[in-house]
Amino acid sequence: MRLFATGVAWLGALVLATTAMAADADLGKKLWAQKCAMCHGADGKGDAKMAERLKAKIPGLGTSAGKTDSELLKAIADGKRPMPAFGKSLKSEELEAVLQHAKGLAKRLAAGK
Numbered sequence: 733m734r735l736f737a738t739g740v741a742w743l744g745a746l747v748l749a750t751t752a753m754a755a756d757a758d759l760g761k762k763l764w765a766q767k768c769a770m771c772h773g774a775d776g777k778g779d780a781k782m783a784e785r786l787k788a789k790i791p792g793l794g795t796s797a798g799k800t801d802s803e804l805l806k807a808i809a810d811g812k813r814p815m816p817a818f819g820k821s822l823k824s825e826e827l828e829a830v831l832q833h834a835k836g837l838a839k840r841l842a843a844g845k
């Protein structure tokens with residue numbers, strides 16, 4: 733009986749952990765679409781119309797593929813003109829989720845896909 737209870741607890745923890753990870757990926761994707769895609773494009777290649785409107789270059793995220801998490805997180809949290817700072821409007825788990833999404837796009841672009 734004791735063994736059974738432990739088993740159930742483990743299973744519960746496992747399910748919780750898996751859902752939390754899935755939620756992060758979903759959260760990152762959702763935030764990207766809401767807050768980032770208007771400039772960076774859904775695929776991270778950069779939105780040409782927005783670049784024109786901002787009179788700025790929006791480099792494809794592939795150029796950021798070699799940077800560390802903390803460098804990219806700093807850019808997202810503190811902003812990089814004309815990119816706004818998101819450090820105040822997003823919670824730390826939201827920043828982390830959207831960073832992971834941006835990194836995924838950056839890696840894909842750098843690999844030429």
Ligand code: HEC
Pocket residue numbers: 763764767768769770771772788789790791795796799803804807808812813814815816818830831834
């Ligand atoms: C108003 C347009 C705009 C929005 C909105 C925006 N960005 Fe940017 N972002 C830029 C521009 C422009 C750059 C290039 C800045 C530079 O390096 O000169 C950039 C650069 C970046 C970089 C590369 C930083 C580096 O040092 O390599 C990352 C990562 C990034 N943005 C992520 C995000 C994320 C995540 C969001 C949404 C939470 C976001 N951006 C929203 C315009 C924007």
